[in-house]
Amino acid sequence: MTLQITGGRPPLSLHKARALVAVMALLPGLAVPAALALRPAPALAQEADPAAKLAALGLLVEKLPAGTGAKATHAYQPGKLAEAVPLLKAAGVVTLDLSRTRTADIAALKDLAGLVELDLSQTPVTDLDALRGLATLQKLYLNGSPVEDLEPLKGLTALTELYAAGTPIVSLEPLAGLKSLQRLGVADSQVVSLEPLKGLSGLQRLYVRRTPLADLSPLKGLTGLVQLDVSGSLVASLAPVARMTALQDLFVGGTKVTDLGPIKALPALIHLDLSHLAVTKLDAIKGLTKLTRLTLTGTPVSDLAALKGMTALQSLNLAGTPVAKLEPLSGMTALTRLSLSRTKAVDVAPLKELSALEVLDLSETPVTNLEPIKALPKLQRLYVGGSKVTNRAPVADKSGLVVFPKS
Secondary structure, three states, rough: OOOOOOOOOEEHHHHHHHHHHHHHHHOOOOOOHHOOOOOOOOOOHOOOOOHHHHHHEEEEEEEOOOHHEEEEEEOOOOOEEEHHHHHHHOOOOEEEEOOOOOOOOHHHHHOOOOOOOOEOOOOOOOOOOHHHHOOOOOOEEOOOOOOOOOOOHHOOOOOOEEEEOOOOOOOHHOOOOOOOOOOOEOOOOOOOOOOOHOOOOOOOOOOOOOOOOOHHHHOOOOOOOOEEEEOOOOOOOHHHHHHHOOOEEOOOOOOOOOOHHHHHHHHHHHEEOOOOOOOOOHHHOEEEEEOOOOEEEOOOOOOOOHHHOOOOEEEEEOOOOOOOOOHOOOOOOOEEEOOOOOOOOOHHHHHOOOOOEEEEEOOOOOOOOOHHHHOOOOOOOEOOOOOOOOOHHHHHOOOOOOHHHHH
16 A cells, blocks of 8 residues: 655655654644545554554664565664564564664663564664573674673574674673674774684684784684685784685785795685785795785785786786886786786886776876777776876777876
């Protein structure tokens, strides 16, 4: 059933109309216009739809696909949870989003059995005790909250995803028994030890970037990891990752790593970030034929010979390196993005066969001649700001190409 508002406006769904009427009815001195009457129009006082009542409390409900329940999201600052929980249960809510609200007391959630997903990101919540009995909870978001203690979560064995980035959490000990955990994000936290995770063989994705973490040895048995981000941490050795043969994405930029040797044992790697490492040689990665994205930003690497056979590469970032010779890149016909910004590259002739190249950054380089790249068929964006390029004529009439900065 839909509701037609007079004046030629598009129809509102019954659900949205009831929610709107419920909210308007709460505003003192404001009468509900006759045009908002439902056809047929049951008296609002007799309306038993929990979704409409939740709308009046600042929570909008939408059905999830395939009859899996409903999701409730705050439309504005929600009212008391104690009042909302019975309605959430009646509406079949299994996903609840309270992120970015002033909700601090979640005690009432202890009665919301059946909850599968809960988002408390960027709220003032500090106490998770109410979650102890939520045995069906699978996904929990605490990003940017002041939560310090994960102890109430230790019995939530159905939990598969936990995100607590930007929190003051120090210990992961309460997670030691959560065998179903597949994704864990504690970036920008105070976590110093991964020891509690050593038995979580189902863990697939782990994000611990910008933490005071230094030791990866507890992870050496987690051979099912496919994504690991330790960038910006205090990690110095990659030896524990050598057995992670399923690893596809590895981010170690900004760490104390100097030996890339363990990486050569990771044949499944697709994305590798080595930015700002004190490494000069890339021999350890020359056999990674599946690699599609490589970031070397800010490293002292100058010799690209090890990359010569990496024909699957699609994105290569060499910004801020002392690279001058580009010949090893000549066979990278799958490359779509290449950054040479702030390098010593002068001659771009080796790039003329990169038929898939779409984005090329030559900013702040000594490059002067654009003639070699004028025939690149898919080039869409070219950055030359701060370079020695003074003549743009070779690419001036190239269809579909935008040169930055625009002259």
